[in-house]
Structures are given as C-alpha cells and as structure tokens.
Amino acid sequence: MADYLPPGVSEEVMAEALERFRQVVGSEWVFTGDDSIPYDDPYPVTNDETLYRPHGAVAPASTEEVQGIVQVANEFGIPLWPVSRGKNFAYGGAAPVLSGSIVLDLNRMNRILEVNEDFGYALLEPGVSYYDLYNYIQERGLRLWLDVPDPGWGSVVGNALDHGVGYTPYGDHFGMQCGMEVVLGTGEAVRTGMGAMPGNNTWQLFKYGFGPYVDGMFSQSNFGIVTKMGIWLMPEPPGYRPYMITFEREEDIEQVIEILRPLKVGMVIQNAATVRNLVLDAAISETKSRYYSGDGPIPDSVARDIMADQEIGMWNFCGALYGPPPVMDTLWTVIRDSFSAVPGARFYFEEDRTRRPDILIHRAETMRGIPKLTEFGFLNWNGGGGHVGFSPVSPITGADAIRQYEMVSGRVREYGFDYMGLMAIGWRDLHHVAVIVYDRNSPDERTRIDELFKILVAEAAAEGYGEYRTHIGYMDEIAATYNWNDNALMKMHEKIKDALDPNGIVAPGKSGIWPAHLRNTDSA
Amino acid sequence: MRAHILAILAAPIVALPAAANAQEEGAGQAAYERHCIQCHDTDDEAVGTLQLGRTRGEELALLTERSDLTGEYIAAIVRNGLNAMPGFLPSELTAAQLDALVDYLTAASAASAASRATQAD
Ligand SMILES: Cc1cc2nc3c(=O)[nH]c(=O)nc-3n(C[C@H](O)[C@H](O)[C@H](O)COP(=O)(O)OP(=O)(O)OC[C@H]3O[C@@H](n4cnc5c(N)ncnc54)[C@H](O)[C@@H]3O)c2cc1C
Ligand code: HEC
Numbered sequence: 033m034a035d036y037l038p039p040g041v042s043e044e045v046m047a048e049a050l051e052r053f054r055q056v057v058g059s060e061w062v063f064t065g066d067d068s069i070p071y072d073d074p075y076p077v078t079n080d081e082t083l084y085r086p087h088g089a090v091a092p093a094s095t096e097e098v099q100g101i102v103q104v105a106n107e108f109g110i111p112l113w114p115v116s117r118g119k120n121f122a123y124g125g126a127a128p129v130l131s132g133s134i135v136l137d138l139n140r141m142n143r144i145l146e147v148n149e150d151f152g153y154a155l156l157e158p159g160v161s162y163y164d165l166y167n168y169i170q171e172r173g174l175r176l177w178l179d180v181p182d183p184g185w186g187s188v189v190g191n192a193l194d195h196g197v198g199y200t201p202y203g204d205h206f207g208m209q210c211g212m213e214v215v216l217g218t219g220e221a222v223r224t225g226m227g228a229m230p231g232n233n234t235w236q237l238f239k240y241g242f243g244p245y246v247d248g249m250f251s252q253s254n255f256g257i258v259t260k261m262g263i264w265l266m267p268e269p270p271g272y273r274p275y276m277i278t279f280e281r282e283e284d285i286e287q288v289i290e291i292l293r294p295l296k297v298g299m300v301i302q303n304a305a306t307v308r309n310l311v312l313d314a315a316i317s318e319t320k321s322r323y324y325s326g327d328g329p330i331p332d333s334v335a336r337d338i339m340a341d342q343e344i345g346m347w348n349f350c351g352a353l354y355g356p357p358p359v360m361d362t363l364w365t366v367i368r369d370s371f372s373a374v375p376g377a378r379f380y381f382e383e384d385r386t387r388r389p390d391i392l393i394h395r396a397e398t399m400r401g402i403p404k405l406t407e408f409g410f411l412n413w414n415g416g417g418g419h420v421g422f423s424p425v426s427p428i429t430g431a432d433a434i435r436q437y438e439m440v441s442g443r444v445r446e447y448g449f450d451y452m453g454l455m456a457i458g459w460r461d462l463h464h465v466a467v468i469v470y471d472r473n474s475p476d477e478r479t480r481i482d483e484l485f486k487i488l489v490a491e492a493a494a495e496g497y498g499e500y501r502t503h504i505g506y507m508d509e510i511a512a513t514y515n516w517n518d519n520a521l522m523k524m525h526e527k528i529k530d531a532l533d534p535n536g537i538v539a540p541g542k543s544g545i546w547p548a549h550l551r552n553t554d555s556a
Numbered sequence: 557m558r559a560h561i562l563a564i565l566a567a568p569i570v571a572l573p574a575a576a577n578a579q580e581e582g583a584g585q586a587a588y589e590r591h592c593i594q595c596h597d598t599d600d601e602a603v604g605t606l607q608l609g610r611t612r613g614e615e616l617a618l619l620t621e622r623s624d625l626t627g628e629y630i631a632a633i634v635r636n637g638l639n640a641m642p643g644f645l646p647s648e649l650t651a652a653q654l655d656a657l658v659d660y661l662t663a664a665s666a667a668s669a670a671s672r673a674t675q676a677d
Contacts, residue, residue: 063646070635070643091647121642139647184594317600319610389600405594406601408640415611417639472639 035065036085038111038132039550046087049108053090053134056100061140064088071118071135073127075418077482077505079475084127084504086113089135095213095221095259101136102219102257105537112136113539114257116158116190119183122421122467123194124504129541130550136257138187145260146236149174152265153210153236158189158258162403175268177401179203179304184403189261193251195501197456197463199399201354202266203304204458206251211235213260214250217533221259236262252501253525254539255532266401269354273364273381274396278345280376285347285437286430289455289462291370292349293428296457300366303399305351305457308391312452312467313348314338315410317389320450329445344391345378352399410452416471420481422488424497428462436464439491444468447484463500489513504541511544526551584660587653591644592619604641619661627658634658 037046054062063071068088076084090112092098105112111133118126118137126135142159147168154165162184169176179198181191192205202208211225225241226234239245250256279288288307295301311330314323323341324334339345351367353360371377385392394406411417422440426432433455441451444466453466468484470477485506489499493513502510514521525545529536536547595604596619609617616622631654637643649657 060650061647066635067646070637070645072643074637074642089645089647117648118645119642125642126645137645137647139645317606319607394601404601405603408595408603409601409606411640412603412607412610415639417641419640 034085036082036087036131038087038109038130041109041132045108046110049104049110049134050088052104052108053101056104057090057092057097061091061093062088063091063137068135071126071137073125073504075121075125075420075472077418077420077478077485077503079478082131084124084129085131086126086128086135087132089126089137091137091140093140095141095215098136098138098141098215098257098259099219099221102215102217102537105134106217106219106535109535110134110537111540112257112537113542114138116187116193116258117161117185118190119186120190120194121183122419122503123501127504128539129504129507133540138190138257138259141259144168147172147174147176147265148236149176151237152176152267153262154188154265155211155236155260155262156188157260158187160188161185162188162191166401166403169265176265177268178265178403179205179208180398180401180403181205182398182407183405185405188263189258192261192263193258195252197304197458198401199304199306199350199395200266200352200401201302201304202264203456205263206248207459208264209247209251209261210237210239210264211262212247212250212258214256214258216256217254217535217538222256236264249528252543254542254545255528257538270356271360272352272354272400273360274350274352274392274399275364275367276380276385276392276395277349277351277367277371278378278380279347279349279374280339280345282346282437283434284374284376285455286434287374288347288349288371288430289428289433290430291373292457295367295370296428297460300363301351301457302354302363303352305349306454307347307349307457308454309452310335310338310344310346310348311413311450312410312454313344313391314342315413315452315469316391316394316406317409318342319415320413321415328448329450342391343385343387348391350392350395350399352396410467411469413450413452413469414471416469416473416477418470418472418477418481420468420470420485420503421501422466422468422485423499423501424464424492425500426462426464426497428457428460433462433464435495436492436497439495440464440466440488443484443488443491447480449484507541507544580656580659583653584656584658587649587657588620588660591649592657595641596620607640622661625662627662630658630661 071086071089073084111130113128113133114136115126116138138158141157143157145155147154162180166178179200179202181196181198192209196205197203211227213223215221224247226232226238323338324330353363382396411419444451449468456463470481489509499510529545540547540550595602605617635643
C-alpha cells in the first residue's frame with residue numbers, strides 16, 4: 033500500500049510526528065501501512081486511487097490525549113480527520129477528504145458518563161455506539177428508549193454531529209443534543225452551554241447557556257473535536273403500535289405527502305416517519321436476480337410482481353403510535369381516515385403481516401429504538417455492495433415530492449440503476465434520501481455514479497434544493513451551492529476556521545471548508 | 557481469574573500450541589458476538605448469512621459452521637471487508653481480539669482437518 037502524505041509534509045516530518053503520537057497514546061494505538069486499510073472508504077465513488085486515502089490513524093483514550101495529539105499536529109502541520117466510530121458508510125466511512133490525513137479515531141473513548149432516567153438524557157464519549165448505549169440501558173432496566181439510525185453500530189455522538197436521522201419522535205438527532213465538550217484546533221478544551229459554568233448541574237438540561245449558542249458550529253464542521261456530548265432520550269411510552277400504509281402507484285407520492293404535512297406539523301404523526309419506495313423495501317430481504325435477470329432498472333411489470341410477492345406497495349409509509357392506548361386509538365382514527373382518501377391504500381399492523389422477513393416487522397423494531405444492521409441488506413440488491421446517498425431537502429409538499437422524485441428517479445434510471453429512496457419527514461422539512469446502490473468493484477459503475485451524482489447536485493440546486501449531508505467526495509460541490517450573497521456563509525466559515533484552528537489541522541475540506549494554506553489550490 | 561489459573565495449570569500437561577486457552581476462547585466468542593453475529597446469525601434478517609446462502613450455497617451460509625475458510629482469509633475479510641460488508645478498525649477490534657476471533661471461527665475447520673488427517677493415516 034502506498035503511503036499518502038498531506039501537501040507540504042515530508043516523509044521525515046510525518047515519521048517524527050507519528051513517533052510523537054506514539055508517545056501520547058502508546059505505540060499500539062498508532063496505525064500505519066496495512067493496519068490502516070480499514071480506514072479507507074469501503075464504498076468508493078471514484079476510480080482515482082489517490083483520493084481520500086489516510087496516511088494512518090491514531091486512537092486516543094481521553095480528552096487529554098486528544099489535546100496531546102492536537103498539539104503535535106499543530107507543531108508538525110499534520111491534518112487530523114476526527115471520527116467517532118468511523119462508520120459513516122455511504123458518506124465516506126472513516127476516510128478523510130484530504131489524502132495523507134491522520135484519522136483521529138475516537139473509538140477508545142467509549143465511556144457512558146451518565147444516563148439519567150428521570151430527565152431522559154445521556155452524557156457520552158464519542159466511541160459509544162447505539163448498541164453500547166442500548167445494552168447499558170437494558171442491563172439496568174432503565175425505562176428509556178433510544179432513537180437509532182438504521183445501522184446500530186454507529187456512534188451516538190458521530191451520527192448526531194453529521195446531522196443523522198432516526199425514526200422515533202426523537203429522530204432529529206442533532207435537535208436532541210444538549211451540551212458538549214470540544215477540543216479546538218488550538219488544543220484548548222471548551223464546554224458549551226451550561227457546561228461553561230463550574231459546578232452547574234443543568235449541562236444536559238438546558239441547551240443555550242448564556243450568550244451565543246455555539247453547539248451547531250461543531251456539527252458537520254472542522255472547527256474542533258467533540259470529546260463529550262449530551263443527548264436526550266425518550267422515556268419509554270405507555271404504549272407502542274407501529275403501522276404501515278401501502279400505496280399502489282408511483283404518482284401517489286404527491287397526494288401522500290400532501291396528507292402527511294398537516295398530520296406531521298400538527299403532531300398527529302408523532303415520529304420521524306418515512307415513506308419508502310418499493311425497491312428499497314424489497315431489497316431488504318431479496319436480491320434483484322430473484323425477480324429480474326435483464327440489464328438496467330426493473331420494468332414496471334417486475335415492480336408489480338415484487339409488490340405481490342412481498343405484499344408491499346410502490347410506496348410504503350411506516351409510522352408508529354406512542355402513548356396511552358386511548359390516545360393511540362384516537363390518533364390512529366385520524367391517520368387512517370386521512371390516508372383512506374388515496375385510492376388503493378392498505379393499512380397494516382404487525383399482526384397482519386405473515387411473510388418473513390417482513391418490512392413492517394423489521395421497521396417496528398427500528399421505530400422503537402432497537403439497534404440493528406438489517407438495512408445493509410439493500411446493499412446486496414445487485415450483489416456488488418456499494419452505496420452512496422444523495423439527500424436533498426425540500427418542503428413537505430406534494431408538488432416538491434413529485435418533482436424531486438421525477439428528477440432523481442429519472443436520472444438514476446437513465447444511468448442504469450434502480451431508483452431506491454425514501455422521504456423522511458422532519459418537523460417542517462422533507463429529506464429525500466435517494467440511495468444509489470452500485471457494484472463497488474466495477475470501475476465502470478464507479479465512473480457512472482460519479483457522473484450521475486454531480487448531475488443530481490447541479491440539477492437539484494437549479495431547482496433550489498440543497499443536500500443536508502454528503503459523501504466526502506462531493507463536499508466542495510455541495511458547499512458551492514450554498515453561495516448566497518457572493519458566498520457570504522462560506523466566507524464566515526473560513527474566518528471562524530482561521531480563528532479556532534489557525535494552522536488548519538482539523539479535517540481540512542470537511543463540508544467544503546478549507547484552511548487558509550489549502551484554499552484555492554487544486555485540492556480545494 | 558479462575559479461568560486464568562486453570563489455563564496456567566493445564567498448559568504444561570496439554571502442551572497444545574493453540575494453548576487451549578479458555579480466556580482466548582472466551583475472547584473469540586465475545587468478539588464474534590459483539591461484531592459479527594448481527595449479520596452472520598441464523599435469523600431471517602442476518603444480512604451476511606442471507607447473502608452467503610445466495611452466493612455460496614445454503615450449506616455455506618453460516619459462518620460458525622464453515623470449515624473451508626482459512627484463518628488468514630477470515631482475517632483479511634475482517635480488515636478489508638467484502639462487497640456490502642465493511643472492514644473493522646483496529647481500535648474497535650484489536651489484533652489480539654482478531655486472533656482470538658479467527659481461532660474461534662476456525663475451531664470447526666481445525667477439528668475437521670484433524671479428523672481428515674487421521675483418516676488418511
Ligand atoms: C445501509 C445504511 C443505512 C444507513 N441509514 C442511516 C440512517 O438511517 N440514518 C443516518 O443518519 N445515517 C444512516 N446511514 C449513514 C451512516 O452509516 C450513519 O449515519 C452512521 O451512524 C455514521 O457513522 P458514525 O456514527 O460512526 O459516525 P462517524 O463516522 O464517527 O462520524 C461522522 C462524521 O462526523 C464527523 N465527526 C464524527 N465524530 C466527530 C467528533 N468527535 N468531532 C468532530 N467531528 C466528528 C466527522 O466528519 C465524521 O466523518 C446509513 C448507512 C448505510 C450504509
Ligand atoms: C453489516 C453486516 C456484516 C457484519 C457486521 C459482518 N459481516 Fe461478514 N459478511 C457480510 C456480507 C453481506 C457478506 C457477503 C459478502 C459477499 O460475498 O457479497 C459477508 C461475508 C463474510 C465472509 C466471507 C465468507 C466467504 O464465503 O467468502 C467472512 C469470512 C466474514 N463475512 C466474516 C465476518 C466476521 C468475522 C465478522 C465480524 C468481525 C463479520 N463478517 C461481520 C456482512 C457482515
């Protein structure tokens with residue numbers, strides 16, 4: 033394996049820095065050469081093997097060790113790419129934007145510092161996974177539920193920092209964050225919100241503290257390294273009833289989303305509900321070859337076969353009711369009556385589903401916060417395992433939903449892939465997450481994916497849609513679409529970057545933000 | 557502690573190179589249950605088992621029942637990943653834990669190889 037070096041850093045300087053990192057964390061926690069292979073992106077979207085390649089990784093066990101590493105990095109000009117669990121698959125995994133970076137792997141900082149049942153919160157280090165926190169809560173019989181993204185092995189902190197989403201009423205993960213400890217690019221440790229006041233006992237209870245509210249500045253950013261974070265947890269509800277409503281026609285998405293908006297904004301639909309398309313749901317348990325052996329996307333007749341085989345719709349809305357039974361009954365009446373307006377809508381509870389594995393049985397666990405890895409199943413649709421997410425945000429309107437769907441599915445199919453996607457409904461917005469599954473071993477498919485992705489970004493921006501999150505390969509492209517008033521926001525980011533991380537060592541290129549010495553160069 | 561003492565006592569008598577170390581055996585199983593079981597178990601949502609069943613055949617679907625995989629191959633897959641399966645970082649699954657995991661998964665393989673060797677003699 034070739035050793036990649038960051039711009040301006042010689043082999044000798046890197047060797048010296050690595051030696052100093054070893055002194056900080058112990059030599060067994062610095063990984064280079066073949067040991068750093070797992071830090072590469074498993075689902076690459078480029079054929080250029082020199083891109084997004086770490087030089088190695090260093091794994092500290094405490095905030096003090098993080099500070100020690102940051103000090104050495106400043107001294108030698110070594111870029112660090114912080115990850116919590118490093119499982120940001122479909123967005124780059126643990127791999128950095130800038131080749132030659134050292135991955136700052138926080139897996140060993142995995143202490144659950146506090147779980148408070150009365151107030152419903154946890155204070156965590158970044159290496160704590162959803163599985164870890166779930167097991168901790170189960171072992172102690174605490175009456176708290178998690179909100180999980182589909183892969184349960186990710187970090188509660190890392191997922192929230194990248195604006196990840198889940199599927200209970202607490203599905204907006206960064207929205208549920210409360211208080212953090214951050215090591216800035218200078219090496220200084222800062223506690224935000226109430227945490228800034230010594231002896232205060234509301235760090236995880238009140239977000240804003242006094243003065244400017246800065247926590248958001250450390251999400252999807254490269255201004256600092258988060259070493260502790262508070263997250264609110266949902267009290268176990270007195271009742272839980274997951275349901276699925278299926279719709280038969282592609283064009284139904286317009287009416288479905290129109291019906292959803294008032295229900296969601298009015299909190300009749302309580303959770304971060306999702307409307308998922310046929311192929312995405314079908315691919316959880318079956319592969320394409322079971323239904324279709326031709327090239328390119330599946331034709332409509334095959335879609336109908338799949339619908340019949342798996343007893344699902346062209347669109348499937350999975351939601352859940354939470355609360356005392358009479359409350360759930362009342363909410364359900366409103367939801368059922370509202371969606372009955374869509375011709376062909378079908379309504380299911382878990383007991384109505386007989387096939388195994390089944391999408392509602394599976395989603396029912398996710399919507400009550402049980403960590404799983406089942407959704408990796410859809411990566412096997414074509415057998416090649418690659419997956420990249422294209423995730424534009426729009427208002428929750430039928431017109432936007434159908435326009436997005438037509439734009440994205442049209443292009444995806446034109447490039448020979450099946451459209452797989454979901455519309456995740458937030459408090460006021462709709463995240464359209466189109467997952468493009470491809471053969472990670474095929475150079476041709478990688479080329480097509482890359483071309484397709486860039487077209488999708490540009491076409492979405494032309495219609496006023498921006499992405500909420502992206503793969504390391506497209507951060508500059510997407511940042512460039514947020515350019516109102518002559519890039520005023522990026523200019524502000526750059527000023528903050530220069531102030532908090534003057535040597536530009538934290539995650540160069542994250543979210544399109546580059547340190548001064550790398551701005552306007554080829555890599556920027 | 558108890559397992560540790562037993563292992564020390566047993567070592568000179570049994571004198572197996574694999575050290576028949578109960579502690580390591582426990583570590584291998586623990587690593588399997590922490591990192592692999594979700595995708596390689598017998599349940600109908602186990603993504604790895606499902607895909608290996610489709611591509612390798614039902615009799616090769618279950619990782620814990622495979623006797624055809626070498627330790628080297630398993631270790632390489634764990635670090636490099638394979639198609640939908642991503643690789644594991646050395647911080648979450650250390651080199652020592654990976655060794656124990658590989659020993660745990662190849663125990664079946666070693667047993668069947670030994671019985672084949674005996675038959676050949
Ligand atoms: C099949 C599949 C399904 C998925 N479903 C979902 C889903 O439902 N919801 C969802 O949100 N995602 C989903 N993802 C995407 C991704 O896998 C998860 O979001 C995952 O939780 C991210 O990995 P992580 O938690 O280990 O975060 P990390 O990889 O640790 O962090 C993500 C990024 O945040 C930044 N960061 C992390 N830690 C720090 C820190 N301490 N300080 C500063 N910056 C930091 C870094 O830029 C890092 O790259 C899915 C992916 C796949 C393959
Ligand atoms: C996210 C799910 C997932 C996890 C977790 C996972 N695997 Fe896998 N694994 C798979 C899939 C899917 C395949 C099939 C890949 C293919 O061939 O397309 C696979 C294949 C394999 C193979 C190849 C078998 C063969 O016949 O070639 C080995 C070995 C393996 N896994 C070992 C492990 C070990 C050991 C762990 C735990 C450290 C693990 N896996 C964790 C999903 C997973």
